[in-house]
Amino acid sequence: MLDDLVPNVRVLTADDLGIGAKAMAATNRASSAPDAAPVASDDPRIQEIIRLARIFGGVILSGSPGTSKSYYAAAAAEVLTNGVKDRYRFVQFHASYQYEDFMVGFTPTINGWETKQGAFMELVFNATTDPDHTYVLVIDELSRADVGRVFGEALTYVERTKRELPFRIASGEEIKVPENLIILATMNPFDRGVDEVDAAFERRFAKVSMDPDRNLLDAILTDNEVAEPIKSRLIAWFDRINNHSKRNPAAAVGHAYFSTVTDERSLADVWDYQLKYLVQRAFRRDENTGAEIEAAWRHIFAVVPDEASQATDESASEPEAETS
Numbered sequence: 001m002l003d004d005l006v007p008n009v010r011v012l013t014a015d016d017l018g019i020g021a022k023a024m025a026a027t028n029r030a031s032s033a034p035d036a037a038p039v040a041s042d043d044p045r046i047q048e049i050i051r052l053a054r055i056f057g058g059v060i061l062s063g064s065p066g067t068s069k070s071y072y073a074a075a076a077a078e079v080l081t082n083g084v085k086d087r088y089r090f091v092q093f094h095a096s097y098q099y100e101d102f103m104v105g106f107t108p109t110i111n112g113w114e115t116k117q118g119a120f121m122e123l124v125f126n127a128t129t130d131p132d133h134t135y136v137l138v139i140d141e142l143s144r145a146d147v148g149r150v151f152g153e154a155l156t157y158v159e160r161t162k163r164e165l166p167f168r169i170a171s172g173e174e175i176k177v178p179e180n181l182i183i184l185a186t187m188n189p190f191d192r193g194v195d196e197v198d199a200a201f202e203r204r205f206a207k208v209s210m211d212p213d214r215n216l217l218d219a220i221l222t223d224n225e226v227a228e229p230i231k232s233r234l235i236a237w238f239d240r241i242n243n244h245s246k247r248n249p250a251a252a253v254g255h256a257y258f259s260t261v262t263d264e265r266s267l268a269d270v271w272d273y274q275l276k277y278l279v280q281r282a283f284r285r286d287e288n289t290g291a292e293i294e295a296a297w298r299h300i301f302a303v304v305p306d307e308a309s310q311a312t313d314e315s316a317s318e319p320e321a322e323t324s
Helices: 021-025 044-056 069-080 119-128 147-151 194-201 214-223 230-244 264-282 287-299 305-317
Strands: 058-062 088-092 104-109 112-117 135-140 181-187 206-209
Touching: 044 058, 044 069, 044 181, 044 206, 058 069, 058 194, 069 088, 069 135, 069 181, 088 119, 112 119, 119 135, 119 181, 147 194, 214 230, 230 264, 230 287, 264 287
Parallel strands: 058 181, 058 206, 088 135, 135 181
Antiparallel strands: 104 112
16 A cells, blocks of 8 residues: 555564564564563572572473563573573473474375474583583463373473483483473463373472562553553552452462553553453452452552542643734
């Protein structure tokens, strides 16, 4: 359309200018969002994940949605590998994710079948042939798959005390999990498969709780220049619903839900298209509390009498426009 109107004008995208999603993903950011903050290697949470990873060989970040689990896992992976893309990999578990995807499977060829390395096996091979550098596998949604079936024989040997011990996988190949391979994983503690994950990994990896954080929410809203009193009221609502989550874990609301909030309109969108459904699901057996939470949300946008009178006074104090 623009080319038809102005034929010799070159249209530049955000990525052409080096500020788009592709450009940000290629730099030291844990998110591909164009406005994502750079990874701070000295962040206390990242440093704690790195410390535990080196002790246990793996760390599970466990928390409700919106608590920055994936962000911190990705950030720690970048720091551990000095940002070298070939030395870390991301996979996402789901109900149909299998041993063949993770370890080794078979793929058809013209002449029959050949083995195909899964994500874990690829990193095992690369880390084994490059022992002087750290390799990291980031598993998102660990509890969404049957972890025993996916890891297979390797489940025993990812434990730090059994690293470098040889074992055979389904293809008959003998391998060992190298010391320089670290596994970082995220999971929602309310997923159906979480009990199996806990049983499989509670003595193998470290586990870090990722909770909704009002200080991080405050920092997000401050960086986004959200005006008072919307900011203070939102933080009060955030505290209120997360207090309910102590008895009703499904009510937990993470700070990352509000990462795109800049004003009342964008905040209303978060409720209309995300949080409303979370609240309905969390309080479906306690409608009175759900109604109180929704009423408290509406109060964020209310204009209290003092504010209304102040706005009226300010309007009255403005000089009248001169008329000719």
